[in-house]
Amino acid sequence: MAIMECAALTKRFGAVKALDGVSLAVQPGRVVGLLGPNGSGKTTLIKLANGLLTPTGGELKIMGMKPGSETKALVSYLPDKEYLPEWMNAKQLMDFYGDFYSDFDRERAREMLARLGVDEKRRFKQLSKGTREKVQLILVMSRQAKLYLLDEPIGGVDPATRDFILDTIIRNYNPEAAVVISTHLIADVEQVLDDVIFVREGHVLLQSTVDEIRAREGKSVDQYFREVFKC
Amino acid sequence: MLGKLLKHEFRATGRILLPIYGAVIALAALANVSIRLLDRELSPILRFLFVLVLVCFVLGMILAGVMTAWMMIKRFYTNLLKDEGYLMHTLPVSVHALVWSKMIAALCWFVMTFLVVWLSIGLTVLIQNNTNLGELLAELPSWHEIRQVLREMGIRGGDITLLLGETAMAILLGGVMTCLHFYAAMSLGHMFSENKLLLSVVFFVLISIMFSFFTTGYGFYIHWDSLDSAETVAGGIRVVQGFIGKALLMEGIQAAVLYLATVLGLKKGLNLA
Amino acid sequence: MDWTFRADQPIYAQLVEKIKQSIISGALLPGSRLAPVRELAMEAGVNPNTMQRALQELEREGLVYSQRTSGRFVTEDDRVIAMQKETLAKERVRAFLASMAELGFDLPSILSLIKEE
Numbered sequence: 001m002a003i004m005e006c007a008a009l010t011k012r013f014g015a016v017k018a019l020d021g022v023s024l025a026v027q028p029g030r031v032v033g034l035l036g037p038n039g040s041g042k043t044t045l046i047k048l049a050n051g052l053l054t055p056t057g058g059e060l061k062i063m064g065m066k067p068g069s070e071t072k073a074l075v076s077y078l079p080d081k082e083y084l085p086e087w088m089n090a091k092q093l094m095d096f097y098g099d100f101y102s103d104f105d106r107e108r109a110r111e112m113l114a115r116l117g118v119d120e121k122r123r124f125k126q127l128s129k130g131t132r133e134k135v136q137l138i139l140v141m142s143r144q145a146k147l148y149l150l151d152e153p154i155g156g157v158d159p160a161t162r163d164f165i166l167d168t169i170i171r172n173y174n175p176e177a178a179v180v181i182s183t184h185l186i187a188d189v190e191q192v193l194d195d196v197i198f199v200r201e202g203h204v205l206l207q208s209t210v211d212e213i214r215a216r217e218g219k220s221v222d223q224y225f226r227e228v229f230k231c
Numbered sequence: 232m233l234g235k236l237l238k239h240e241f242r243a244t245g246r247i248l249l250p251i252y253g254a255v256i257a258l259a260a261l262a263n264v265s266i267r268l269l270d271r272e273l274s275p276i277l278r279f280l281f282v283l284v285l286v287c288f289v290l291g292m293i294l295a296g297v298m299t300a301w302m303m304i305k306r307f308y309t310n311l312l313k314d315e316g317y318l319m320h321t322l323p324v325s326v327h328a329l330v331w332s333k334m335i336a337a338l339c340w341f342v343m344t345f346l347v348v349w350l351s352i353g354l355t356v357l358i359q360n361n362t363n364l365g366e367l368l369a370e371l372p373s374w375h376e377i378r379q380v381l382r383e384m385g386i387r388g389g390d391i392t393l394l395l396g397e398t399a400m401a402i403l404l405g406g407v408m409t410c411l412h413f414y415a416a417m418s419l420g421h422m423f424s425e426n427k428l429l430l431s432v433v434f435f436v437l438i439s440i441m442f443s444f445f446t447t448g449y450g451f452y453i454h455w456d457s458l459d460s461a462e463t464v465a466g467g468i469r470v471v472q473g474f475i476g477k478a479l480l481m482e483g484i485q486a487a488v489l490y491l492a493t494v495l496g497l498k499k500g501l502n503l504a
Numbered sequence: 505m506d507w508t509f510r511a512d513q514p515i516y517a518q519l520v521e522k523i524k525q526s527i528i529s530g531a532l533l534p535g536s537r538l539a540p541v542r543e544l545a546m547e548a549g550v551n552p553n554t555m556q557r558a559l560q561e562l563e564r565e566g567l568v569y570s571q572r573t574s575g576r577f578v579t580e581d582d583r584v585i586a587m588q589k590e591t592l593a594k595e596r597v598r599a600f601l602a603s604m605a606e607l608g609f610d611l612p613s614i615l616s617l618i619k620e621e
Contacts, residue, residue, distance in 0.1 A: 013424055013502075031551050047503075050321050054499050073323035083317035085243065085310075092242075099235045100322045163549075170545055173552045191515060192551045211514035211557075220511035 001064060003028050003147045003178040004049060008058035011044050018044040020202040021058065026147070029175040031192055033210075034182040035225060036199035042182040043080060045199070046151050050077050063146060073101065076145035078137060080152040080182075086125035090118055090135060097139050109142035112168065130161050137165055141172045148179040154188050166192050187222040196221055198228060232324040236332035241339075243310070244302050248340055251295050252347045258288040259351030266355065288355065292348050299344040303337035304413050312421045316503045326497045330490070334410045341406050385465040394468060397475040404482045411489035412438055418493045422500030442485065449481050505531075507548040515550055519558035527567055527578055528589045538568065538576040 002025040011019040019041045026032050034042050047053045048060050051067030062071040084093060090113055097104045113120065116134055124132060137153060150169075154162045169179060170192060183189055190210065198205040205228065210221055217224050265281035273281070311319055311329060319329060381391065416438055420431025457470050505526060509518050526532040538544065538559070545555040559576060562568040566584045570576045579585065604614050 029553065031553070052317070052320055052501055052503055054501075069323045069325055072321050075321070077317075077321050079314075079317040081314045081317055083314050085315055085318075087243075087246070096239060099239070100232070100324070166549065167546060170542070170549070170552065173542065173545075191509065191549055191554075194551055194553050211516060211554075214512070214514040215517075218512045223511055 002026060004060070004062050004180070006045075006058065006060045009045075009048065009055055009060050010057035011041075011048060011053060012056040017202050019048070022199075022202070022204050023058075024197055024204055024207055026178045026180060026195075028146075028178055030194045031169070031173070031179045031181070033186065033189055033193040033196040033221075034180055034199065035184065035186055035196055035221075037184055037229060040199045041202040042199060043151055044202075046077070046149050046180070046182060049147075049149055050075060073103075074146040076101075076140045076143040076148045078140040078148075078150045078153055080155065082132060082136070084124055084132075084136060084139075087123060089121050089123050091120040093124070093135070093139060094120075097142070101143050103144040105142050105144060108172075109138055112138045112142065116164075130157060133157060134161060134164060137168060141168050144174065144177075146177050148177065150179065150181045152183055153181060154183060154185055162188055186225050187220070190221050193221070198225065200229065232322075233328045233332060236324060236328055237335060240306070240332050240336040244306060244336055244340060247302060248295075248298060248343070251291075251298055252343070255288070255291040255295050255347055255351050256354070258284065258291045259354040262288040262355045263357075288351070292351065295344050295347060299337075299340050302340065303333075303410055304417075306336070307333050307414050308417055311497065312417060312427075312503070314503075316501075320497075320501060320503070326494050329497070330414065330493055333414070334407065337410050338403070338406050385463055386468060387465075390465065390468050390472070394472055394475075397472060397479065400479055401475060401482070404479060404486060407486050408482060408489070411486055411493060412442075415489040415492040415496070418496030419500075422496055422502055424502060427504075438489065445481055445485055449478060452481075453477060505548075507550075516554045516557040516561065519548065519550070519555060520561045523558065523562060524565075524567060524588060524592065527585060528592060532578050534578050534582065534585065535580040536578050537574070538578065540575065 004026040005024075007023050009019055009022040010017065022041070022045065034045065036042050044053065048055055049062060049067060051072060060067065063074060065071050088096070094104075094106055094109055097109070098106050110120075113135070116131070116138070118127070118131060118135060124135070127135065133153075137150075140148065140150070148169075153165050157165070166189065169181070173179075181189055181193070193210050195207065195209050196213070197207045213219075213221050213224055219227075261284045265284045269278065269281050309315055311333070378388065381388075412435065416435035417431045419434045420429075421427045423430055453474055457473075505522060507522075509515050523532070527534075532538075539547070541552050541555050541559065544559075545552040548555065559568060563570060563576075565588065566581070567579055567588060568576055569579055601611075601614070609617070
């Protein structure tokens with residue numbers, strides 16, 4: 001069964017169509033790049049999958065269920081915002097995640113925080129911006145979820161942080177789970193992707209494996225993407 | 232899951248309100264001492280200092296009240312409608328649990344603030360030179376004496392219990408309504424992509440107008456002259472009980488409408504920036 | 505091992521090539537045990553599925569074999585390695601000849617150039 005599936009999914013904000021008839025499927029064990037320029041509908045799709053928005057038309061299902069409490073227990077989500085209460089410290093944040101997510105692996109989180117040298121007693125607010133982003137990713141990746149939805153995890157981070165993020169994603173790879181990474185910086189993530197979905201102006205342009213594109217086009221997905229989205 | 236939400240809600244609010252309570256109680260103790268010493272011959276500076284303590288104490292109580300109300304509004308706003316909403320609305324909990332956790336915590340803090348304010352006022356005025364707690368309590372009539380008087384007026388114990396129960400319910404519902412008034416206004420205002428705060432204010436006013444219609448309707452619905460026709464105190468109490476009962480029903484309906492609006496806004500219209 | 509990848513080919517194919525080269529050159533000894541897929545993937549900075557696919561390809565070619573319980577090993581069969589070595593060498597020579605032909609050299613002049621070197 002597909003981990004996530006959309007059929008003719010449409011989302012309208014007033015007169016603006018953010019998504020228009022999107023159909024796609026994400027299979028278990030795959031790392032999928034959701035690629036498109038800013039404003040192409042990537043974040044809208046991810047928000048719909050998290051139940052943060054309600055579709056205007058069509059359908060979206062996670063493990064065969066509409067987004068709701070049951071699917072939220074299966075999905076681990078990294079928003080493209082700083083979303084954690086800034087007065088909390090790492091220890092309190094782990095308490096929080098552990099309380100609400102039965103799949104949260106506290107030991108794994110502690111180990112990763114220690115590797116980063118994050119003081120568990122230090123408030124989130126007092127950490128540097130880069131460290132905050134890493135703490136968020138650690139919490140999200142320390143869950144044994146079925147679907148990881150990472151919205152722009154590498155947008156505007158330094159190369160060391162980018163490597164940490166990609167390393168964390170590979171380290172936590174699980175053949176029963178799927179990872180969706182939305183980004184417009186393809187060169188940075190291409191090596192860890194199995195599949196790519198190109199989106200433009202609310203439409204899916206293409207869904208393919210990375211190997212297929214490289215074999216067929218004789219160029220990297222990044223080069224191919226630039227060609228497709230050249231204006 | 233409601234229990235866990237409440238635990239974290241109290242953690243988030245307690246860290247602000249508990250220190251304020253502590254400060255108010257400490258100021259009450261200082262105020263007590265100040266009042267005693269102000270009776271004596273003092274240098275102007277000391278006199279000024281003691282008066283300042285009293286002023287701070289009063290300001291502290293006001294701050295406790297204002298902060299309790301502010302926390303009720305702010306927790307809903309920042310935790311559910313701003314960036315933290317990304318965390319809260321992706322937890323495996325229902326929207327109902329989210330709203331109830333906010334409301335229950337706010338109501339508990341209303342009660343706590345009420346108790347702390349009265350406790351600290353008590354702490355300030357009691358055990359002064361001119362008053363004595365023991366004498367004061369001895370002057371109060373005993374429960375037995377009160378019942379004696381009531382019985383002579385033809386009022387039964389059950390009537391009083393019911394009236395007190397109704398009053399408690401009315402206070403509770405009033406608290407619930409206050410919370411839901413703000414919650415519904417913000418929840419509806421944040422369904423839109425822009426001018427979320429401005430629209431929240433507009434919804435707040437619209438809800439207030441709706442309330443006044445309800446209240447006017449209540450005025451027509453009640454037979455005020457039945458109070459005049461009551462011949463005994465006991466009869467009057469029964470009539471008032473009826474009034475409160477009907478008012479509770481009205482408030483209950485309004486609260487239900489507001490609750491539905493809040494939940495629907497969060498469920499179907501959530502639109503985090 | 506150097507883990508940079510060219511853009512014009514699938515990554516798994518480049519992984520196959522790199523690992524094959526390590527086996528042929530002796531950097532990976534016959535019979536030695538390979539690290540688990542996840543570790544190899546992390547070292548190369550690639551997706552575990554991609555590494556898995558590369559290792560399966562190597563298995564198909566007989567350069568690597570897997571034992572259900574103890575993991576993957578480099579083949580101990582010298583003939584297979586020698587054969588792969590020869591195939592790779594021939595491929596490179598062919599590619600070299602093709603590129604020299606583009607420059608306008610014929611076989612005898614290439615041979616004399618090699619002798620000079």
